[in-house]
Amino acid sequence: MEHLILTRDLLNTSLHQSRQIDFEIHKTAANVTRINHAFPSLEAAIRNMACKCATFGIRNHVDRALPTVSAVFKVSQVVNELGKLVSTHSASDLNLYLSLVKRFRQALTLLTNTCKLAIPWVEDVKLFLLDGTTDLGVGVDHDHPYQSNVCKTLHLLEELQGTEERSLLDQGILGVAFNKLEDEFRRLLIHNSSPLQVPSYLFSSGDEESDASDPLPPPPLPFPIVQNLRAIAVCFACDNQLDQCMSIYIKVRSTIVKASLQGLDLGYLDISLSEFDSVQEIEGYIDEWGRHLEFIVKHLLELEYTLCHQVFGQLDVWTDCFSKIALQSGIQGFIKFGNTVTKGKKEAIKLFKLLDMFAALNNLRQDFNRIFGGTPCSEIQTQTRDLIKKVVNEACEIFQDLSAQVELQRLTDPPPDGSIPKLVSFVTEYTNELLDNDYRPVLNQVIKIYSSWYDNNKFTKRLVSLEVHNIVKSLERNLVTWAKRYEDTGLSYIFMMNTSCYFSKHLTGTNLGDLMGESWIKRHQNHVEYYATLYLRESWGKISALLDNNDGDVKKRIRGFNEAFDQVYRKQSGWVLCDRGLRWETCQLILQVIIPVYKRHIQNYLALVESEVSPNKYVKYSAESLESMVTCMFQPKLDKYENSTKYTNLMGKIKNVVAGRFSPTTAAA
Known part of the structure; x- marks a missing residue:
């Protein structure tokens, strides 16, 4: 039409x-x-x-x-x-x-x-x-x-x-x-130019590979048409009439570029973001931004760059022509959106999105330098360099601040049920992702660039590892502080059992586990056993001692046991052991402490009161009912930690963890 x-x-x-x-x-x-x-x-x-x-x-x-x-x-x-x-x-x-x-x-x-x-x-x-x-x-x-x-x-x-x-x-x-x-030049351009078909992968989530059925970009224009356009341009140049010819070319080809982009929903490029807004609100658009930017640079503008050179290459004006088409294509809108992301709140989740942006820009670096390298494209060059500088500065500032942000959470309260704080799972998953092969090389490159600007090239490859190590150490200090805040000593042991089990079990074989070392993993395994022993001694050892005490009659000892058990069970029924294996082992240890002693005393009691009318008057629980009650303890309301050997979708989980810089209201809950 x-x-x-x-x-x-x-x-x-x-x-x-x-x-x-x-x-x-x-x-x-x-x-x-x-x-x-x-x-x-x-x-x-x-x-x-x-x-x-x-x-x-x-x-x-x-x-x-x-x-x-x-x-x-x-x-x-x-x-x-x-x-x-x-x-x-x-x-x-x-x-x-x-x-x-x-x-x-x-x-x-x-x-x-x-x-x-x-x-x-x-x-x-x-x-x-x-x-x-x-x-x-x-x-x-x-x-x-x-x-x-x-x-x-x-x-x-x-x-x-x-x-x-x-x-x-x-x-x-x-x-x-x-x-x-001029009319013939315009006619040749219009009738031989068509919008570039948008590949199907640009409409996917970006995780899938490009569809092999997607057509390859066609050549800019048939060679005979290019020859005719070039001949007309040369004719115009002989009489200093080239400006009008270029004007027609720029108008037609810019229209074709815009028509090619109509298949994409680029409305997000105009989104505004203040320093108080979270990047989570637009993080999905950042992934689209990278794919769309690659398409416009590697396909659309690459095609226009080639065609401008073919038509006007002999006349030394083709770079001027290309720069005008590039500016009208909307490339500056992509740079503007990148600047918008850098203006958002400095939150942990933002670091990954900044690294994604840097990776996208870095992958296009050679293409940018080549097609925008001429003087006419100096405006695009300056804006792109400014965007890269903002991305690098923002990413490094967030990364360097992570350890301090973890320490700030020390002022919050631990979970009331002794479960694993969300900050623990967040930090371990977050640092694991940073150490992954997708992000670690990019982060190293960003820090290296930042170091060359401000730190006199004091960059070392161990810098990321050292900072992640510091973050984990800050997290461990938080755990010790939180454990001391529990009024019930038994609950503090449950809390330390949970966190040590999480570290030893879920970090084994991961990037973070490898960084912290085998001895660190082994230490937390020993901590699980250590705190389990202390917990049993503190909570159930005293109950067992009530039955072993030979002072007083059997009825009194059984009644004292019933009261102590009810009190402990009622108090600890809301406590949680997040790992299924740890929960089962702990329950078995509790049963080993109390059931054999309880059975023996019940048998002795029944032998002594056989002649009484109600021999079971003081026997509130059978051994089987005690076993059933104990094995049902420490159940989490939502068993979200079971079978979670490795989280593969970090971003989806982090959304539910962080609302700001490690939000205090959620991180320790």
Whole structure:
């Protein structure tokens, strides 16, 4: 439809121009006819004057002027013939038409130069006639036939000398020819240009590989069309008319680029973000941004870069042409969106998105340097360098602040049920992701660049490892502080069992576990056993001791056991052991502490009170009911930690953990 509209406009314009051209051609034909009628008579008059003045000194002046005047007449006839051909031929047969225009242009130049040569000779004749000391005896008056013929000849020569200049005017022959060539240039571009098809992978989440069925980008334009466009451009350049040709090219190709981008939803490029807004609100767009930027640079603008060079490469203006198309393509909108991301809140999640942005820009670095390397693209170069600087600075500042942000959480309270704080899972998953092969090389490169700017190249490859190690150590200090805040010592042991189990079990074989070392993992394994022993001694050892105590009667000991068990069970029923294996082992240890002793005392009690009416009066629990109750303890409300040997979708989980810089309200809950 767009092609049809453009074609309609082109036909209307051509029709209007044709009417004007027809009028000017008739006007020009009348002038040429007048000159053709006047010139032979003037030439004959001058020759007659030369015959009459053969015995005078003027003869030599006239003889010298006549050959050049005659040459002007012959050249003007050639110009007239070529002008008619240029005016009447169509530009559809482009090679022929360009040849006619070139020959006409050369004939005009020859006419101008011949006139410049002839005019001084004719002026010499005019001055000789006016001189009163000539061989004629007296000076010739202005109204003398000789003088009149010379003046007419001089006037015609001056008029012919201006033919070239007049032909370049809007309705001159060359002006009309250029209008035809402009229309042909526009037609070739419009009818042979089509929007680039958007690959299907740009509509996916970005995790899938590109569909093999996606068509490869077609060549910019067929080679014969490129040749014709280049020939027209060269023709325009010969007469300093290239600006109009470039204007047409930029308008048409920019329209094609914009049409290619219509298949993408790029509205997100105009999103605004303040320093108080979270990047989580637009993180999905950041992934799209990287894929879309790659498409526009590697495919759309690469194609335009190649085509500009093919059409205008010989004329040293192709980089200007490309820069204007690039600016109109919307590339600056992508840079603006990148700047928007850097303005958002400095939160931990933002680091990954900044690294994604840096990776996208770095992957396109060679392409940017090549296609935007010229002086006309200096604006894009400056804006891109500024964006990269902001991304690097922001990423390094967030990374360097992570350890301090972990320490700030020390002021918050631990989970009331002794479960694993969300900060623990967040930090371990977060640092594991930083150490992954997808992010660690990028982070190293970002820190290296930052170091070269501000730290005198003090970068080492161990810098990331050292900082992550510091983060984990800060987290461990938080755990010790939190454990001391529990009023119940048994709950503090449960808390330390949970966290040590998490470290030893879930970090084994991970990037973070490898960084911290085998001895660190082993230490936390030992901590699980150590705190489990302390927990059993603190919570259940005292209950077991009530039955082993031989003081008092059996009934009293059983009643004391029941009360102590009820109290412990009621208090600890809300406590949580997050790991299924640890929960089962702990329950088994509790049963080993109390069940054998309980069974023995129940049997002794029943043997002593066989004669009583209600022998089970003081036996509140059977051994089986105690086992059932104990094995149901420490169950989490949502068993979200079971079978979680490795989290593969970090970003989805972090969304539920952090609302800001390790949000205090959620990190320790």
